[in-house]
Amino acid sequence: xxxxxxxxxxxSVQEGDNSIINCAYSNSASxxxxxxxxxxxxxxxxxxxxxxxxxxxxxxxxxxxLNKTVKHLSLQIAATQPGDxxxxxxxxxxxxxxxxxxxxxxxxxxxxx
Amino acid sequence: xxxxxxxxxxxxxxxxxxxxxxxxxxxxQATTMFWYRQFPKxxxxxxxxxxxxxxxxxxxxxxxxxxxxxxxxxxxxxxxxTSAHPEDSxxxxxxxxxxxxxxxxxxxxSRLTVL
Numbered sequence: 001x002x003x004x005x006x007x008x009x010x011x012s013v014q015e016g017d018n019s020i021i022n023c024a025y026s027n028s029a030s031x032x033x034x035x036x037x038x039x040x041x042x043x044x045x046x047x048x049x050x051x052x053x054x055x056x057x058x059x060x061x062x063x064x065x066l067n068k069t070v071k072h073l074s075l076q077i078a079a080t081q082p083g084d085x086x087x088x089x090x091x092x093x094x095x096x097x098x099x100x101x102x103x104x105x106x107x108x109x110x111x112x113x
Numbered sequence: 114x115x116x117x118x119x120x121x122x123x124x125x126x127x128x129x130x131x132x133x134x135x136x137x138x139x140x141x142q143a144t145t146m147f148w149y150r151q152f153p154k155x156x157x158x159x160x161x162x163x164x165x166x167x168x169x170x171x172x173x174x175x176x177x178x179x180x181x182x183x184x185x186x187x188x189x190x191x192x193x194x195t196s197a198h199p200e201d202s203x204x205x206x207x208x209x210x211x212x213x214x215x216x217x218x219x220x221x222x223s224r225l226t227v228l
Contacts, residue, residue: 008154034217041208041217044157048115081116089156099210101217103157 008087017088019077019111022105023090028071028074030092035064035075038087047075047088077109086112114190115141115211126197127228133193134223136163136207143209147217148180150212151204163190163207197227 014071024031038043045092050064053087056084057064063076071078073090116139126132136146144165149157161182162170169182179201181193190209194201206222 008156036219041222041224043117043119043208043217043222046216049216050151098162099217100159100162101208102159103149106156 008106008108010108010110012112013080015080015082015111015113016107017073017080019080019084019089019109021074021075021077021107021109023073023107025071025073025090025104026102027092027094028068029095031095032093033064033066033073034088034091034093035062035073036103037084038089038106040086044089047102058107079113080109082111085109115139115209115218117207117209117218117220119205119207119223122221123222123224123226125226125228128198129196131193131195132205132225133191134177134199134205134225136190136192136209136220138188138209138211141209141211143190143211144187146184146190146209147205148182148190148192149206149208151206151222157206160192163192165190194225197225200225201225203228 034049038044048059048064061078065074086105087106089106089107091101118137120135146163147161160175163182163184165184171177181192184190204222208217208219210217
């Protein structure tokens with residue numbers, strides 16, 4: 001497989017603060033990127049996506065930033081809540097793979113009440 | 114959103130036996146489904162792309178004879194772990210995309226424990 005992660009890095013934030021989760025992707029030709037949230041024992045859940053012709057996209061309380069120059073994605077969560085505690089993965093669609101999606105290493109977010 | 118269902122959600126088997134995991138798209142048709150494996154505290158690793166009516170496409174390093182994939186209909190793909198061993202114990206997750214959207218929907222995963 002590709003982009004298999006090692007043990008997950010952890011980000012701990014206070015409830016109400018903003019969270020920033022970073023990710024490096026592997027394929028400079030990938031044209032579609034997605035952030036997923038995974039709670040313990042469950043499958044990943046779509047949060048937000050962005051195409052390579054954009055550098056920023058906003059959703060409800062979340063913003064994704066894309067820097068193609070350095071192959072970097074970030075997910076910003078505003079006013080982080082305890083329910084946001086989960087593992088967050090960035091993922092990419094490499095070219096020519098259809099909807100084939102490759103996951104990055106992931107970050108565990110802890111929200112302290 | 115679209116719903117992808119997996120069954121069973123967890124299974125325990127003896128070493129040497131085979132286990133079948135089902136992945137169903139409940140409210141849409143999927144010509145392509147994807148199977149992932151996830152070890153504890155690690156990321157999802159793509160195992161194979163399941164193609165309706167044709168052979169699956171396996172990622173490098175994934176044994177096609179060990180992980181048999183069948184995609185016999187537009188709403189069902191199955192993954193069979195043959196002659197399972199303890200190192201095959203993992204969380205297996207499938208996903209599918211409603212036609213043309215690009216957004217993947219994931220099943221709830223199937224946890225396999227091989228004794």
